[in-house]
Amino acid sequence: MKKDSTGKGDLLYESILELKTVEECRNFFEDLCTVAELRAMEQRLEVAMYLNDGLIYNDILDRTGASSATISRVNRCLRYGAGGYQAVLPRMGAQWERVKSREE
DSSP states (O other), rough: OOOOSSSHHHHHHHHHHOOSHHHHHHHHHHSOOHHHHHHHHHHHHHHHHHHHTTHHHHHHHHHOOHHHHHHHHHHHHHHOSSHHHHHHHHGGGHHHHHHHHHHO
């Protein structure tokens, strides 16, 4: 994504960094985004986690309901994106393991 030369875009990211709890973050995003936008972002993160775990597209599709286009897009971002997933995924290990254990 192209960097915003006005700095207005940074205001969003700086506001996110001001949030202190999961509840504050959830409330902020519920106010900011539509339900569909939130579900799409949640699904993309889940897809990224599964791709990072080495799952194949069909297994990810079965577990998440994501389209092959979404899975492909996330995979492209993991490989050639801005590094956002790479910054977050290693930090989410314990949380991801809890989510996966609830699925079993």
